[in-house]
Amino acid sequence: MSDTATAAPSRPRTPEGTRRRRRGGPPGEPRAVGWLYVLPALLVYAAFLLYPLLRAVQISLYDWNGNTLATWAGLDNYVEVVGDPALRASFGHALVLIAFYALLPLVVGLVLAAILGRAKVRGLGFFRTVVFLPQVVAMVVIAVAWRRMYAPDGSINDLLSAIGLDALTRGWLGDYTAALPAVGLIGTWFEIGLVTVLLLAGMGKIPTELYEAARLDGAGAVREFFAVTLPALRGEIAVALTLTVIAALRTFDLVYVTTRGGPGTSTSVPSYEVYNRAFQQGRVGSAAAIAVVLTVIIFAISFGITRIAERER
Amino acid sequence: MRVSRGERATNYVILVAFAVFALWPILGVVVAALGPDDAAGGTVGAGVLGLHPENFVTAWNEGRFGSYLRTSLFVSSTVVVVSVLFSLLAGYALGTMRFRGATVLFYVFLVGIMMPSEAVLVPLYYDLRALGLTDTIWALLLPQVAQSVAFGTFWMRAWFRSANRSVIEAARLDGASTWRILWQVLVPLARPAVVTLTVLTFMWTWNEFLVPLVMVVSESLRTAPLGLAFFQGQYTQGFTLLAAGACIVATPVVVLYLFLQRHFIAGMLEGAVRE
Numbered sequence: 001m002s003d004t005a006t007a008a009p010s011r012p013r014t015p016e017g018t019r020r021r022r023r024g025g026p027p028g029e030p031r032a033v034g035w036l037y038v039l040p041a042l043l044v045y046a047a048f049l050l051y052p053l054l055r056a057v058q059i060s061l062y063d064w065n066g067n068t069l070a071t072w073a074g075l076d077n078y079v080e081v082v083g084d085p086a087l088r089a090s091f092g093h094a095l096v097l098i099a100f101y102a103l104l105p106l107v108v109g110l111v112l113a114a115i116l117g118r119a120k121v122r123g124l125g126f127f128r129t130v131v132f133l134p135q136v137v138a139m140v141v142i143a144v145a146w147r148r149m150y151a152p153d154g155s156i157n158d159l160l161s162a163i164g165l166d167a168l169t170r171g172w173l174g175d176y177t178a179a180l181p182a183v184g185l186i187g188t189w190f191e192i193g194l195v196t197v198l199l200l201a202g203m204g205k206i207p208t209e210l211y212e213a214a215r216l217d218g219a220g221a222v223r224e225f226f227a228v229t230l231p232a233l234r235g236e237i238a239v240a241l242t243l244t245v246i247a248a249l250r251t252f253d254l255v256y257v258t259t260r261g262g263p264g265t266s267t268s269v270p271s272y273e274v275y276n277r278a279f280q281q282g283r284v285g286s287a288a289a290i291a292v293v294l295t296v297i298i299f300a301i302s303f304g305i306t307r308i309a310e311r312e313r
Numbered sequence: 314m315r316v317s318r319g320e321r322a323t324n325y326v327i328l329v330a331f332a333v334f335a336l337w338p339i340l341g342v343v344v345a346a347l348g349p350d351d352a353a354g355g356t357v358g359a360g361v362l363g364l365h366p367e368n369f370v371t372a373w374n375e376g377r378f379g380s381y382l383r384t385s386l387f388v389s390s391t392v393v394v395v396s397v398l399f400s401l402l403a404g405y406a407l408g409t410m411r412f413r414g415a416t417v418l419f420y421v422f423l424v425g426i427m428m429p430s431e432a433v434l435v436p437l438y439y440d441l442r443a444l445g446l447t448d449t450i451w452a453l454l455l456p457q458v459a460q461s462v463a464f465g466t467f468w469m470r471a472w473f474r475s476a477n478r479s480v481i482e483a484a485r486l487d488g489a490s491t492w493r494i495l496w497q498v499l500v501p502l503a504r505p506a507v508v509t510l511t512v513l514t515f516m517w518t519w520n521e522f523l524v525p526l527v528m529v530v531s532e533s534l535r536t537a538p539l540g541l542a543f544f545q546g547q548y549t550q551g552f553t554l555l556a557a558g559a560c561i562v563a564t565p566v567v568v569l570y571l572f573l574q575r576h577f578i579a580g581m582l583e584g585a586v587r588e
Contacts, residue, residue, distance in 0.1 A: 035406075037406035040398075041399040045463055048455050052432075055437075118320075119324055127328050130335050131331055131335045138537075138541075140542050144342070146338055148556075189338070284435060295432040
């Protein structure tokens with residue numbers, strides 16, 4: 001194998017394309033050997049991700065309880081996703097979670113980044129380490145921690161009592177109206193660090209001349225933010241939104257450990273419905289249909305946000 | 314940029330407020346884990362400096378966290394070794410070679426980064442069950458290798474593409490085979506990218522919850538996060554031991570993060586930015 005490359009330059013030049021698959025040909029030529037390198041990854045990936053995805057589509061067209069014979073259902077399971085109020089509600093809950101996971105952290109992150117970007121602040125490295133920390137803690141641990149804080153005798157209620165808001169205290173995760181925002185707030189806490197650090201990295205790339213020019217034009221801090229900072233961060237904002245929106249749509253561990261969809265179905269989300277139907281209720285076809293719809297939504301959002309960010313650039 | 318003293322003071326107030334907000338739930342767990350055991354009716358007589366590190370021993374034994382940590386360590390390290398190796402090979406080919414189908418392959422792997430595991434886990438469970446593989450270590454390893462390989466291939470391809478081409482060409486002129494170029498020339502240069510990939514894969518595998526929840530019934534195959542969720546379900550008196558268990562589950566990754574935070578942050582930010 002080692003002689004082919006050294007020999008190559010002395011060989012007479014062959015017309016392009018006739019010896020394309022020779023091993024170790026000149027740089028830049030097509031090399032079928034690439035397939036051998038890709039093969040191990042491709043095999044595992046195809047067997048345990050791609051093939052199951054196709055199977056999910058197939059199963060979603062059947063009525064199946066996981067054990068006995070499946071019966072053809074056509075698009076019934078998909079009709080159910082649109083028509084069943086409980087399922088529609090779970091997608092609605094996902095929308096609420098998007099506000100908490102994506103929009104709220106983005107607003108907070110922009111304010112934080114705008115403030116930090118204006119001044120040299122000491123301890124920025126420490127701050128970055130601390131606010132990013134939630135990203136590396138296992139979601140189950142986070143859920144355990146927040147469950148305790150939301151408990152009737154937990155620290156959230158203690159805090160409310162301490163500032164004289166006893167009327168607001170409650171068992172947050174057991175309350176029909178409060179449970180979903182309470183779960184969402186955990187997502188806000190979890191994502192703020194990621195968004196802020198991402199935006200701070202983007203701020204670092206903005207040339208300071210832009211700010212100086214804005215100052216010379218008499219811009220204040222607010223005008224400066226809208227005229228310079230916000231447009232320059234468009235790419236980072238798109239990335240932050242894509243990541244956080246997908247995280248919101250995929251919320252499973254958090255709901256499983258904190259509320260199991262309850263009280264009632266007030267915190268049920270699509271990914272929890274997938275699990276619940278496939279592994280608790282024995283409605284595998286329906287679960288697969290929800291999973292497929294969720295996947296399509298996630299793909300559409302990923303492509304959509306990337307497109308918009310690129311077009312407006 | 315020069316800012317007024319008042320603005321500077323406001324900045325620090327805001328920074329401290331958000332740092333406290335980020336740390337509060339985490340510190341709450343640590344403090345509870347070190348406090349007197351609230352389920353045992355408050356074992357009076359404070360331990361060292363009023364702390365009760367013996368809670369960790371109790372939680373370790375009652376919650377069987379030793380077994381869960383062993384499983385997690387085995388699963389995470391196996392997934393890391395196999396998927397980083399496969400990702401290096403695939404990323405090398407896709408990043409430095411031109412061959413028929415390379416572009417299509419790249420997009421095929423890209424799909425895997427976005428795909429939610431919820432979507433594939435339902436069919437995967439029933440297919441693996443038909444093969445008699447559920448509730449075995451394979452059901453924990455293989456799906457997670459597949460997920461990690463998708464991101465890893467994408468990550469290593471980006472690095473190999475940006476690698477200095479003249480290094481590769483020089484090595485080739487010296488008679489090195491593609492195999493030797495990869496291992497003797499490129500991998501040593503790629504060390505930072507490989508470390509970052511290793512760290513991220515380890516964290517994601519360690520923290521994964523849904524795959525073990527669906528695939529495993531035996532207690533001996535429970536991973537640390539799964540064990541914690543079950544411990545919470547069974548152990549309902551008091552919070553002290555649950556908090557100690559939560560600390561045990563979170564500590565390996567948090568310690569790694571504090572030492573290698575640059576790799577975590579850079580990896581998660583760069584990996585997110587698709588070309």
